[in-house]
Amino acid sequence: MLTGVALSAAMTAVAVVAAMLQWWWLLTLAAMVLLSGAFLFALDADRRVRSLPTWATELARRTVASHKPPKPPKPPAPVVVAAPATEQDVLGAVRVLQAQYIGRLDRLQTSIEHELELLRAHSAERDERGEATTDANVP
Known part of the structure; x- marks a missing residue:
C-alpha cells in the first residue's frame, strides 16, 4: 500500500x-x-x-x-450484609468530621494571622520611610 x-x-x-x-x-x-x-x-x-x-x-x-458446550455459570457469591449503624457509630463519625472541620478552621485562622502580621510589618516599614498610607497605596 x-x-x-x-x-x-x-x-x-x-x-x-x-x-x-x-x-x-x-x-x-x-x-x-x-x-x-x-x-x-x-x-x-x-x-x-x-x-x-x-x-x-x-x-x-x-x-x-470445534464448538464446545459452555461451562455452567458459577453460583453467585453470598451477599454479606453489614450490621446496622448504631448510635455510637454515628456519634464517632460526627466527632471525626468535627475534628477535621476544626483543624481546617485552625489552619485558616493561623494563615490569616500570619498574612495580617506581614501586612502590618509592611505598613510599619512604609510609615518609617515616610510614605503616605492610604487605602489606594495598600497592596
Whole structure:
C-alpha cells in the first residue's frame, strides 16, 4: 500500500513536470501508469471482496465443528450484609468530621494571622520611610 502511494506521488510529480516542460509523451506515459495502477488496485480489491464470503463460510464451519458446550455459570457469591449503624457509630463519625472541620478552621485562622502580621510589618516599614498610607497605596 505504501509503495503504491509512493509510486502514485512520483508519477504525479513526473506528470506535473512534464506538463510544465511541454513533454506531452511523458505526461501521457505518467497518466497511463497512474490510471493502470488505479485499475489494478480496483481489480485486486474486487477479488478480495469476492473471496471474503468463502473465507467467512470456512471460518464459520470450523468454528461450529470445534464448538464446545459452555461451562455452567458459577453460583453467585453470598451477599454479606453489614450490621446496622448504631448510635455510637454515628456519634464517632460526627466527632471525626468535627475534628477535621476544626483543624481546617485552625489552619485558616493561623494563615490569616500570619498574612495580617506581614501586612502590618509592611505598613510599619512604609510609615518609617515616610510614605503616605492610604487605602489606594495598600497592596
